[in-house]
Amino acid sequence: MTRRTQGTSAGLDRERIAAAAVVLVDRDGLERFGVRRLAEELGVDPMSIYHHIKGKAALLDAMSQAVLAEVAAGADDAPRGWEEITRWTAHRYREMAYRHPRVFPLLATRAQTSPVALAALERLVTAMREAGLPDQVVADAPLMLFGFLNGYLLAVLSGGPDGVGDMPAIDATAYPTMATLMPLQAGFGSVAEFDRMLDAVLGGIRNRANRQGDPLSAQTTANARRALH
Amino acid sequence: MTRRTQGTSAGLDRERIAAAAVVLVDRDGLERFGVRRLAEELGVDPMSIYHHIKGKAALLDAMSQAVLAEVAAGADDAPRGWEEITRWTAHRYREMAYRHPRVFPLLATRAQTSPVALAALERLVTAMREAGLPDQVVADAPLMLFGFLNGYLLAVLSGGPDGVGDMPAIDATAYPTMATLMPLQAGFGSVAEFDRMLDAVLGGIRNRANRQGDPLSAQTTANARRALH
DNA sequence: ACGATAAATTCTACAGTGTAGGTTTAACAA
DNA sequence: TTGTTAAACCTACACTGTAGAATTTATCGT
Numbered sequence: 001m002t003r004r005t006q007g008t009s010a011g012l013d014r015e016r017i018a019a020a021a022v023v024l025v026d027r028d029g030l031e032r033f034g035v036r037r038l039a040e041e042l043g044v045d046p047m048s049i050y051h052h053i054k055g056k057a058a059l060l061d062a063m064s065q066a067v068l069a070e071v072a073a074g075a076d077d078a079p080r081g082w083e084e085i086t087r088w089t090a091h092r093y094r095e096m097a098y099r100h101p102r103v104f105p106l107l108a109t110r111a112q113t114s115p116v117a118l119a120a121l122e123r124l125v126t127a128m129r130e131a132g133l134p135d136q137v138v139a140d141a142p143l144m145l146f147g148f149l150n151g152y153l154l155a156v157l158s159g160g161p162d163g164v165g166d167m168p169a170i171d172a173t174a175y176p177t178m179a180t181l182m183p184l185q186a187g188f189g190s191v192a193e194f195d196r197m198l199d200a201v202l203g204g205i206r207n208r209a210n211r212q213g214d215p216l217s218a219q220t221t222a223n224a225r226r227a228l229h
Numbered sequence: 230m231t232r233r234t235q236g237t238s239a240g241l242d243r244e245r246i247a248a249a250a251v252v253l254v255d256r257d258g259l260e261r262f263g264v265r266r267l268a269e270e271l272g273v274d275p276m277s278i279y280h281h282i283k284g285k286a287a288l289l290d291a292m293s294q295a296v297l298a299e300v301a302a303g304a305d306d307a308p309r310g311w312e313e314i315t316r317w318t319a320h321r322y323r324e325m326a327y328r329h330p331r332v333f334p335l336l337a338t339r340a341q342t343s344p345v346a347l348a349a350l351e352r353l354v355t356a357m358r359e360a361g362l363p364d365q366v367v368a369d370a371p372l373m374l375f376g377f378l379n380g381y382l383l384a385v386l387s388g389g390p391d392g393v394g395d396m397p398a399i400d401a402t403a404y405p406t407m408a409t410l411m412p413l414q415a416g417f418g419s420v421a422e423f424d425r426m427l428d429a430v431l432g433g434i435r436n437r438a439n440r441q442g443d444p445l446s447a448q449t450t451a452n453a454r455r456a457l458h
Numbered sequence: 459a460c461g462a463t464a465a466a467t468t469c470t471a472c473a474g475t476g477t478a479g480g481t482t483t484a485a486c487a488a
Numbered sequence: 489t490t491g492t493t494a495a496a497c498c499t500a501c502a503c504t505g506t507a508g509a510a511t512t513t514a515t516c517g518t
Contacts, residue, residue, distance in 0.1 A: 006482040006497045034475065045497045047477075052495095056476065105338055108380065111387050113397045122404040129406055136425075139413035143384060144377070144426045151337065151380030155372060158340050168342045175351040177358055184368035196365075196437075197373045203436050204429030237467075237513065264505065274468045276506075281466095285505065460518090468511075475504065482497070488490085 012044065014052050018062035022103055025063065029102050035059070064106045065114045071096050072116045075123070082127040083202060086145065089120060090198055093149055094191075098164075101157040108150035133209045141205055148201050156189045164189035241273065243281050247291035251332055254292065258331050264288070293335045294343045300325050301345045304352070311356040312431060315374065318349060319427055322378055323420075327393075330386040337379035362438045370434055377430050385418045393418030 020042050025033050035056060039046040053059050071092045078088050097104045121142045128138040159165010167188045172179035187193045249271050254262050264285060268275040282288050300321045307317050326333045350371045357367040388394005396417045401408035416422045 006484085006495080008484065009495065012495080035477085036475075047498080048496050050477070108337070108383055109334055109387065111384070111394070111397065115403075118399070118404055118407070122407050125410060126406040135410060136413050139410040140422070140425055140429075143381065143422075144429060147381030147384055147426070148373070148377045148430075149380065150383060151378065152372065152376030154337055154379060155340070155376055158338065165340070168340065170347070174344075175347050177355040178347070178351050181354060181364060181368040184365050193369070193372075196369055197376070200369075200373060200433030200437050201377075201430065202433075204431075204433035207432050207436060208425075208429050241466080263503085265503080276469080277467050279506070462517090463515085465514080466512085468509105470507105470509085472507085473505095476502095478499105478501085480497105480499080483495090485492105485494085487492080 012042070012048060012052055014062055015066070017042070017049060017052055017059070018066040021059060021063050022066055022100060025103050026100055030105065060106050061110060063103055064110055064112065065116065067096055067100050067103050068107065068112060068114065069116050070099070072120055075120070078123075080127070082124070082131045082133065083206075085127045086124060086141075086202060087198065089124065090145070090149060091194075093146075094153060094194055097153045097157060104153060104157055108154050133205075137205060137208050144205070145201065148197070152194075152197060241271070241277060241281055243291055244295070246271070246278060246281055246288070247295040250288060250292050251295055251329060254332050255329055259334065289335050290339060292332055293339055293341065294345065296325055296329050296332050297336065297341060297343065298345050299328070301349055304349070307352075309356070311353070311360045311362065312435075314356045315353060315370075315431060316427065318353065319374065319378060320423075322375075323382060323423055326382045326386060333382060333386055337383050362434075366434060366438050373434070374430065377426070381423075381426060 017038070021033070021038050024038055024041055028037075035049055036046045038059075039049055042049075049059070053062055071089070079085055097107075124142060124145075125138050128141060129135070133141075156164055159168075167182070167185050170178050170182060246267070250262070250267050253267055253270055257266075264278055265275045267288075268278055271278075278288070282291055300318070308314055326336075353371060353374075354367050357370060358364075362370075385393055388397075396411070396414050399407050399411060
């Protein structure tokens with residue numbers, strides 16, 4: 001490990017550091033991640049990093065932003081309608097999570113206020129607004145959508161260190177109903193499962209919209225039918 | 230700090246340790262939490278803890294289980310119908326999260342396979358099944374519901390260290406639509422907001438159920454009406 | 459009553475962490 | 489040239505999780 005003489009540039013900057021950090025966490029996991037290991041990976045003294053990033057917390061933020069940026073990449077050929085744009089974003093988000101399963105917890109845990117994140121939300125809400133969804137529904141949508149996305153992906157990815165972990169085995173005598181349903185959870189972590197749940201969430205948003213605009217619409221009739229047992 | 234002579238019991242056990250750990254994290258946060266601090270709080274040598282709990286990871290698991298147990302407490306006077314039981318559980322879960330905002334990230338991050346957690350899920354799915362919801366819908370429900378709950382609560386609680394953090398301020402010229410919607414996000418973290426989103430999620434589940442049982446029901450008509458522009 | 463065994467606690471020590479503060483060098487402006 | 493600034497390195501410190509061993513007490517079969 002030949003150390004560079006002081007004063008010479010090592011070509012460090014926020015982006016390079018964050019990218020290397022992501023690679024490192026992808027490989028070794030968040031637990032083993034540390035400033036010193038990152039420095040070694042970069043062939044650099046640990047303290048050099050601190051000239052570009054304030055501390056470990058800021059380093060984690062930089063990593064979050066780096067992987068989030070992958071989602072927005074190629075947003076030009078995104079579809080137009082609010083449902084299509086939402087589905088597109090959700091799928092890109094999911095793919096990113098599967099690419100970086102060990103980085104993803106950072107995203108879900110830390111508040112995302114970077115320009116890339118806000119721009120994506122802005123696209124979402126404007127599309128919804130232009131489609132005529134009620135303001136309250138639009139205002140709730142981002143928190144609701146990403147609430148679901150973060151929680152779901154966290155759960156699905158938290159098993160195995162690489163990608164999807166299996167559904168934990170279940171004691172059939174203690175929890176008979178869940179045991180019965182086990183076969184239906186075969187595709188745990190699959191795109192099909194993701195789409196089913198995403199559909200349900202979007203359906204929830206859509207129905208709130210319809211109900212507000214038209215009091216005798218879908219949702220209400222469904223309720224009425226249910227009430228009639 | 231008078232140390233106890235070796236051999237004498239300090240009355241330690243998994244529960245007492247976990248409870249003390251929760252108190253400590255509630256007070257000082259996860260970052261400052263450590264085995265040594267917990268030991269000092271308990272008036273005990275750090276290594277004593279390791280005789281009851283394998284390591285720090287297991288300690289965090291124990292804390293998760295401890296706060297999760299609060300949710301199930303008083304489950305006897307829970308309602309009966311699947312929607313009521315789901316709402317009841319969701320609200321208890323939310324209240325727990327607000328009681329322990331700094332512990333909650335552990336719950337959302339780590340897979341919960343403790344008996345209390347599984348028992349709660351079993352109650353949920355049996356109620357749904359008895360109500361006649363299609364199996365696939367029932368099988369998806371837990372992951373979908375707790376996906377949303379974890380992600381939403383994580384987002385809402387991740388701001389301030391104590392309870393709810395404010396919605397971050399937004400640049401009105403860069404993100405005009407979001408800025409317009411800001412007033413509608415006034416109740417960020419409120420029960421009202423939570424209920425709105427929970428309603429939407431439950432509506433999503435309900436509609437999937439209705440659609441499967443009755444192909445010409447609510448959801449489908451809503452789609453048709455939308456297609457007619 | 460007694461010796462053996464097991465359990466709970468403490469003690470010691472070590473490798474590893476984040477980072478504050480200071481030092482060195484190179485590049486550049488005047 | 490000389491002074492300044494930026495980027496890197498070096499040293500040091502307080503702190504962490506925990507392995508391994510020592511110590512004391514309680515329990516139990518005989």
